[in-house]
Amino acid sequence: MTEDFWFWLLLLGVAVVGGGRLAFRWLHIARVIEDTPTSRVRSAAQGYVELSGRGRPLGEAPTPAPLTGRPCIWWHFRIQKRTESRVNGRKRVSWKTIQAGRSEQPFLLDDETGQCIVKPAGAEVLTGESTTWYGGAPWPSGIQAGSGRRHGGHYRYFEERIYEHEIVYVLGQFHSHSSAGQDDSGEQVRRLLEQWKKDQQGLVDRFDRDRDGQVSVKEWELARAEAVQEIQQRRLERPAQPMLHSLGPPPDGRLFLIAAFPGSDIARRYRRKAMLAFAGFVLATYALGWTLQAVFG
Helix, strand or coil: CCHHHHHHHHHHHHHHHHHHHHHHHHHHHHHHHHHCCECCHHHCCCEEEEEEEEEEECCCCCEECCCCCCEECEEEEEEEEEEEEEECCEEEEEEEEEEEEECCCCEEEECCCCEEEECCCCCEEECCEEEEEEECCCCCCCCCCCCCCCCCCCEEEEEEEECCCCEEEEEEEEEEEECCCCCCHHHHHHHHHHHHHCCHHHHHHHHCCCCCCCCCHHHHHHHHHHHHHHHHHHHHHCCCCCEEEEEECCCCCCCCEEECCCHHHHHHHHHHHHHHHHHHHHHHHHHHHHHHHHHHC
């Protein structure tokens, strides 16, 4: 058997396995999106949720994207170098990635009931805008990405972005906590007791119950109990603190998705991709069967 046979056999086998797995995965993602109801930030339950709202920068201004400099709340870029080789006397052109990066800077999602900090590290991200252009240097000079048409050059630049005020859909692990932080009660009691100990005479006057001029071990335990009560009372009198909401990757490995589209559009996109992958799976399976039948009869 020729080397070409084994090459095509391997290629078709990979297409069958890959097409089947992609079809199953993308269909699963579409069903997860369709089956998960959209929550509101103010009333969202703790755990795995779906949110949708306007994207906003976490700081005062959006972050400039690295290649184009356009202000945005999330970006991803890739720089590739053109390489040429000859296979069986034919010239083959390929592109090798030499630099790549993506934003891990958190941003805000605002759905008018509240704001949620989105931590994009590790998310699958779908954007509404991407730009591809060409040049002659390993790093583009200036903003040259207006048309996206090829202008020649040995380098290809790709960048995608999510802009401020775009509708952003997120699916991930939701968590809320007080903006005042979770103070350790034991640490607060210890600091209060240290403060009382600095005034030894006041400590004796307050807790020396048998009037022997010193605070005994039993009397010190009473002082500790009173410090605990005072810390608890301070917490009750403290004004209610606003809640901070954040969303990040689920700890159990479930889908973590960020997209600059409404959820219904995302589900349709994944269903279309699943159909195409399934069609590729069927064609590759047929071609593999035909090839084996032709060779082995």
